[in-house]
Amino acid sequence: MSLPTKTKTQSPPAGPAADSDAPLLAIEDLRTWFDTPQGIVHAVDGVDLTLERGKTLALVGESGSGKSVLGRSVMGILGSHALTPTGSVRIDGRELRGKSRKELRGLWGPVVSMVFQDPLTSLNPVRRLDVQLTEGMAVHLPLSKADRLARAVDLLRRVGIPEPERRLRMYPHELSGGMRQRVGIAIALACKPRLLIADEPTTALDVTIQRQILDLLAELQDLGGMGMILITHNLGVAAGRSDDIAVMYAGQIIEKGPTKNVFKHTRHPYTSALLGSLPRLEDPPHSTLAAPPGRPPVVVDPPRRCRFAERCSHAQARCLSEAPTLDQDTSAGTSVACFFPVGTGRGTDALKRNQEAGRTAAGLAVERSVA
Amino acid sequence: MAGSGNAHLREADDALLRVENLVVTYPTDAGVVHGVSDVSIDVRRGETLGLVGESGCGKSTLGRAMTMLREPTSGRVLFDGKDLTGLSREGLRRLRPRLQVIFQDPASSLNPRRTVRKIIAEGLEIWGRKPTPEVVDEMISAVGLDPAVVGERRPGQMSGGQCQRVAIARALMLKPDLILCDEPVSSLDVSIQAQILNLLERLRVDYGLTLIFIAHDLAVVKNISDRIAVMYLGKLCEVAPSGDLHRYPAHPYTRALIDAVPVADPEVEIVPMEIRGDLPSPINPPSGCRFRTRCPLATDLCAEREPEIREVRPGHYAACHYATTQPLPADAPTAEPVTV
Numbered sequence: 150m151s152l153p154t155k156t157k158t159q160s161p162p163a164g165p166a167a168d169s170d171a172p173l174l175a176i177e178d179l180r181t182w183f184d185t186p187q188g189i190v191h192a193v194d195g196v197d198l199t200l201e202r203g204k205t206l207a208l209v210g211e212s213g214s215g216k217s218v219l220g221r222s223v224m225g226i227l228g229s230h231a232l233t234p235t236g237s238v239r240i241d242g243r244e245l246r247g248k249s250r251k252e253l254r255g256l257w258g259p260v261v262s263m264v265f266q267d268p269l270t271s272l273n274p275v276r277r278l279d280v281q282l283t284e285g286m287a288v289h290l291p292l293s294k295a296d297r298l299a300r301a302v303d304l305l306r307r308v309g310i311p312e313p314e315r316r317l318r319m320y321p322h323e324l325s326g327g328m329r330q331r332v333g334i335a336i337a338l339a340c341k342p343r344l345l346i347a348d349e350p351t352t353a354l355d356v357t358i359q360r361q362i363l364d365l366l367a368e369l370q371d372l373g374g375m376g377m378i379l380i381t382h383n384l385g386v387a388a389g390r391s392d393d394i395a396v397m398y399a400g401q402i403i404e405k406g407p408t409k410n411v412f413k414h415t416r417h418p419y420t421s422a423l424l425g426s427l428p429r430l431e432d433p434p435h436s437t438l439a440a441p442p443g444r445p446p447v448v449v450d451p452p453r454r455c456r457f458a459e460r461c462s463h464a465q466a467r468c469l470s471e472a473p474t475l476d477q478d479t480s481a482g483t484s485v486a487c488f489f490p491v492g493t494g495r496g497t498d499a500l501k502r503n504q505e506a507g508r509t510a511a512g513l514a515v516e517r518s519v520a
Numbered sequence: 521m522a523g524s525g526n527a528h529l530r531e532a533d534d535a536l537l538r539v540e541n542l543v544v545t546y547p548t549d550a551g552v553v554h555g556v557s558d559v560s561i562d563v564r565r566g567e568t569l570g571l572v573g574e575s576g577c578g579k580s581t582l583g584r585a586m587t588m589l590r591e592p593t594s595g596r597v598l599f600d601g602k603d604l605t606g607l608s609r610e611g612l613r614r615l616r617p618r619l620q621v622i623f624q625d626p627a628s629s630l631n632p633r634r635t636v637r638k639i640i641a642e643g644l645e646i647w648g649r650k651p652t653p654e655v656v657d658e659m660i661s662a663v664g665l666d667p668a669v670v671g672e673r674r675p676g677q678m679s680g681g682q683c684q685r686v687a688i689a690r691a692l693m694l695k696p697d698l699i700l701c702d703e704p705v706s707s708l709d710v711s712i713q714a715q716i717l718n719l720l721e722r723l724r725v726d727y728g729l730t731l732i733f734i735a736h737d738l739a740v741v742k743n744i745s746d747r748i749a750v751m752y753l754g755k756l757c758e759v760a761p762s763g764d765l766h767r768y769p770a771h772p773y774t775r776a777l778i779d780a781v782p783v784a785d786p787e788v789e790i791v792p793m794e795i796r797g798d799l800p801s802p803i804n805p806p807s808g809c810r811f812r813t814r815c816p817l818a819t820d821l822c823a824e825r826e827p828e829i830r831e832v833r834p835g836h837y838a839a840c841h842y843a844t845t846q847p848l849p850a851d852a853p854t855a856e857p858v859t860v
């Protein structure tokens with residue numbers, strides 16, 4: 150929870166990695182809080198993450214869990230209601246916390262770039278697409294004007310925009326929502342970022358276009374070693390497109406690890422509930438979905454307890470008086486923040502106790518097991 | 521055009537709702553938009569019909585025309601055997617309680633100034649049948665909300681999932697025969713989506729409802745539907761029992777849709793998808809088969825002739841000159857050879 154505010158100016162940000170042994174991105178104990186009329190919202194509340202070059206980390210979780218705020222914290226774009234974040238965010242070993250707006254701007258584009266969840270926030274309504282696509286290139290890439298335009302056309306084509314030459318002269322409002330989202334992606338990729346934060350890059354798009362965009366991003370990673378944080382609520386997208394996955398709930402990461410392990414040895418009751426609530430094509434029609442009851446909380450003044458306890462079928466008295474920390478689970482090869490994880494002896498016993506009692510320690514009704 | 525014909529219609533007597541050769545066009549400054557072009561489909565009582573397809577393919581237009589929320593440009597809408605297209609305004613108004621609708625954005629379809637109890641009662645009040653407070657609270661409970669907690673709240677004080685439950689309760693108060701659900705879960709989180717899908721399924725059984733369920737998520741549609749119609753640019757591509765469609769897709773577009781669905785299992789390999797690009801303009805739809813400009817199988821024939829919808833397996837229909845049921849298990853029936 151330290152607050153490192155070293156603002157020593159270093160070599161030009163777009164230059165070679167400050168420390169080539171350091172991971173591309175390292176986040177430690179990041180806290181981003183907002184001052185709201187309802188109180189202090191703990192939108193991101195103690196997050197640790199690392200991402201290696203060329204890899205994809207999927208950040209999943211339901212609405213309000215803090216995914217976008219985490220992404221925007223890395224960029225340093227938080228708005229006026231945010232309290233100064235604490236913790237550390239390093240790219241190539243270089244601390245970003247405490248950098249001035251101007252210093253951060255120098256990083257946006259070639260070092261780190263973001264696809265915004267709402268494409269309208271990233272597009273300037275009164276400027277033509279050619280200007281918006283090429284302005285970053287003019288600063289960061291050694292290209293002539295003609296080459297910049299050619300690259301803009303190529304980018305638009307690759308994100309699946311028909312007639313890209315003609316569209317270059319258009320304004321954002323002349324495009325459909327799906328097109329605007331794709332233009333946002335093209336702009337984010339324009340300066341060949343080393344780290345891309347893609348916040349729900351394909352949510353407004355049809356599955357066929359989504360597929361095209363995800364293929365393109367994967368191709369760019371293979372070619373240029375771009376690292377990516379893929380923010381999505383779609384567990385299918387996360388499963389197919391990430392090396393590692395982190396599941397967020399109420400501002401915290403509650404489970405993370407290699408994607409294969411998290412899906413194969415799901416330990417957290419929340420992750421397990423999310424997977425259970427997905428309709429699947431293999432299941433017969435009219436299958437009942439295992440929906441967790443209730444909905445995620447907005448975190449104001451979090452009590453010391455597990456934030457998922459109210460909705461959790463495993464919850465015991467301990468979950469209501471103590472907050473679980475994200476610890477390694479060697480049997481699964483992941484990390485999990487739960488006292489009674491799924492697929493472990495402790496978890497199975499806890500569920501059994503609750504089923505016998507017909508309710509959890511938090512008072513949630515659980516289907517009684519037939520003894 | 522791409523996919524006409526009525527081979528997939530069932531006995532008229534069995535259908536609660538049956539539309540024949542529906543056409544809906546929208547005149548615009550840029551030209552006439554072909555929203556729905558010559559579509560026929562039926563729904564049996566107690567059945568759930570799913571409509572899937574890409575954004576702009578005409579799902580909402582078809583759903584609205586089927587329930588007479590928009591008068592079709594041509595074609596017939598038979599509800600309980602009676603053609604609704606000839607009905608007067610008053611005749612339609614009388615029928616409205618039996619044909620209800622739920623939309624994607626529940627918050628904006630509910631009056632923001634009224635309380636939950638008032639919203640749920642208002643539908644009936646229009647008919648001069650003021651429900652008792654007990655009946656209203658019973659309905660609030662039936663959709664999984666606590667009347668003591670939310671009864672006096674307004675839409676702005678509730679989450680999207682809660683608003684959707686209120687919209688469902690409001691529709692149910694009118695004891696409808698059929699509810700058109702236009703993307704009712706598309707803007708909800710997966711856990712809330714699952715709650716609403718389970719709720720709709722339970723209510724369908726308890727209240728003997730017939731549903732038309734629109735979504736762009738194939739897995740969601742499969743979960744809730746008995747029969748699925750896949751749409752493309754204002755036309756039907758394929759109509760199949762819900763359990764069959766993803767296992768034996770017969771239309772190349774359906775196959776592409778299925779291949780594109782991301783599967784929540786990292787062990788499942790991502791297979792290359794065969795189609796690229798967006799829907800063509802609905803103002804100038806391609807000649808012949810409307811899918812031909814993106815179809816991996818397209819030939820000259822597809823530009824010249826519109827494929828008729830035909831049965832490719834019992835109860836399974838597709839509108840493609842080269843419709844196939846591959847891969848099929850050894851004992852499954854095979855498709856008719858293509859006749860040109």
Ligand SMILES: Nc1ncnc2c1ncn2[C@@H]1O[C@H](COP(=O)(O)OP(=O)(O)OP(=O)(O)O)[C@@H](O)[C@H]1O
Nearest residue numbers: 183190192211212213214215216217218228230447
């Ligand atoms: N500028 C802000 N001021 C106050 N609260 C905010 C602000 N931005 C975000 N929050 C709150 O922080 C929490 C996390 O929000 P965030 O947008 O990160 O969620 P998310 O996981 O991206 O959700 P979604 O899936 O809906 O995009 C929410 O409770 C949100 O209301």
Ligand SMILES: Nc1ncnc2c1ncn2[C@@H]1O[C@H](COP(=O)(O)OP(=O)(O)OP(=O)(O)O)[C@@H](O)[C@H]1O
Nearest residue numbers: 546548553555574575576577578579580581582802
């Ligand atoms: N009122 C209207 N005026 C003009 N064109 C319209 C109108 N309503 C719909 N359209 C057009 O008709 C076509 C079908 O639209 P429709 O809304 O039925 O599609 P949809 O399948 O429901 O799409 P979505 O998944 O985006 O809801 C689209 O090209 C659309 O732009």
Ligand code: SF4
Nearest residue numbers: 455461463468487488
């Ligand atoms: S078992 Fe306890 S710690 Fe684990 S998720 Fe449930 S409530 Fe939280």
Ligand SMILES: [Mg+2]
Nearest residue numbers: 216217218266
């Ligand atoms: Mg977000």
Ligand SMILES: [Mg+2]
Nearest residue numbers: 579580581702
């Ligand atoms: Mg629609």
